[in-house]
Amino acid sequence: MHIAWLGKKSPFCGNVTYSREITNALLDRGYRVTFLHFAQPQEAEEEAHPESAEVPLPFLFKSQILTIPSLKSRKLLTNALRRLKPDIVHASLTLSPLDFRLPEICAELGLPLVATFHPAFDRKVRSITSGTQHLTYQLYAPCLANYDRVIVFSDLQRDLLNKLGVPDDRLVVIPNGVDTQRYAPGPSAAKVELGAERLFVYQGRLSPEKNVESLLKGWRQAEMGPTCKLAIMGSGPLENSLKLFYDDDNILWLGYVSDVQRRIDLLRGADGFILPSFVEGLSLSLLEAMACGTACVATDAGADGEVLSNGAGIVLDPQRVAVQLQTILPLLRDHPEIAQLLGRKARERVVSRYTLSANLSALEQLYGVVASRSPVALGL
Structure with missing residues (x-):
């Protein structure tokens, strides 16, 4: 055909x-x-x-x-x-x-x-x-x-x-x-490369509908400490203004990462993937992170809340992202066993429904x- x-x-x-x-x-x-x-x-x-x-x-x-x-x-x-x-x-x-x-x-x-x-x-x-x-x-x-x-x-x-x-x-x-053979749990050098004991990742456009500023506010207010890093993968119209106001040492602006294997390495090494969007369809970035066995936090926008329902991840209210992250981020930082459990459940959900x-x-x-x-x- x-x-x-x-x-x-x-x-x-x-x-x-x-x-x-x-x-x-x-x-x-x-x-x-x-x-x-x-x-x-x-x-x-x-x-x-x-x-x-x-x-x-x-x-x-x-x-x-x-x-x-x-x-x-x-x-x-x-x-x-x-x-x-x-x-x-x-x-x-x-x-x-x-x-x-x-x-x-x-x-x-x-x-x-x-x-x-x-x-x-x-x-x-x-x-x-x-x-x-x-x-x-x-x-x-x-x-x-x-x-x-x-x-x-x-x-x-x-x-x-x-x-x-x-x-x-x-x-x-x-x-x-998502290709669950390619996007799968595995060894990662991301934390060593980025100098992080705990690593959290956002991947997507830097544009108004993605609500990244609420993620950055929540990160700053959570006071995660110098050994925790937030890696921002992506570019867009808000990139320069966000960098200007959130020029913190533990926020890493990686830009658009074109190398697929590097993106996978970052997702595999992350303790949490965060998607704070106001609107979504069904995020491929979210599915990729889930397939890599990463604990995922996303808003109830589009179908993303449905994907993470019943314990496959943590679902946020799009209007209260910063406030909710103040509690969730320290929890994932201080209790790696919770992040590991959420990562396993995320992987299981993708394998069963979203291959x-x-x-x-x-x-x-x-x-x-x-x-x-x-x-x-x-x-x-």
């Missing part, structure tokens, strides 16, 4: 990781995959699969959140799909105007169309950020109803789109998955159903 995958390869965000992991796994399973993405033709791509084919699409603006295609993009995309004649078009939606034109393009070409809908959300509208994300869902709902199938990551996300008018038979819940292998098997089944009902498959 030939999959035309429309997604992102830069700048780094969860959508980029999702597209890379899924397309590489599909290639490893013997599928033919052509990756269509917004890029300049001369851009060199990192971590490309040796068997992948790519089609660059021109753009005017590209960020972690929004992509604005050039005026030629729609015609180039249509011509590419007409030439490729894939069995399935799978769009890992990029928050781009082209997302709204894809159903029309694929209907014209007689191609079945699947989407993965990524935008973060909160089950309650508790802040301006979560309210803005809810507006994104309202904006997209009429368009999503025109896709053959829309993949979402949780029952909560499906229920929200149902309420906004997307038919239930168009929605398929396939949670994010990349199970994700791919569910996706393969969906592709089979959608392709069998397409006009091409039916000879129409």
Whole structure:
């Protein structure tokens, strides 16, 4: 089966990781995959699969959140799909105007169309950020109803789109998955490298919806001591201002860590992983930390609270992160046996529910159903 995958390869965000992991796994399973993405033709791509084919699409603006295609993009995309004649078009939606034109393009070409809908959300509208994300869902709902199938990551996300008018038979819940062979407990040199007796890690964008400032406030107020380190992996629009106000010796600003094995080493060595977001979808960073056997603390945003429920981690109120961390961080520092227990339970939860292998098997089944009902498959 030939999959035309429309997604992102830069700048780094969860959508980029999702597209890379899924397309590489599909290639490893013997599928033919052509990756269509917004890029300049001369851009060199990192971590490309040796068997992948790519089609660059021109753009005017590209960020972690929004992509604005050039005026030629729609015609180039249509011509590419007409030439490729894939069995399935799978769009890992990029928050781009082209997302709204894809159903029309694929209907014209007689191609079945699947989407993965990524935008973060909160089950309650508790802040301006979560309210803005809810507006994104309202904006997209009429368009999503025109896709053959829309993949979402949780029952909560499906229920929200149902309420906004997307038919239930168009929605398929396939949670994010992580490679539990690659992301697994193991030896780590991170603490020695960073000079830490206790190490805590955040991994993600440094942007308003991630609520990192509340984590930093909680860390400072917990008075963790000079031998405890907080490693911040990530970059974003708030990076410079946060560094300016939180220039503490025990806060380590690592920036975006591109080396996957180094990220794994940091997660393996951590006594705790903290994700303080106001809104989320289903965080791949959280699943990666859990798979590495790290004790995880995350807010009840998106599906993250569901992932950590019933003892797989500690769930925070997004509005009370700093206050709650004042108690939780010293507890994990002073009682490593608690951190170890939470890490084992986190690993068990990922292995039982959130593996990349199970994700791919569910996706393969969906592709089979959608392709069998397409006009091409039916000879129409």
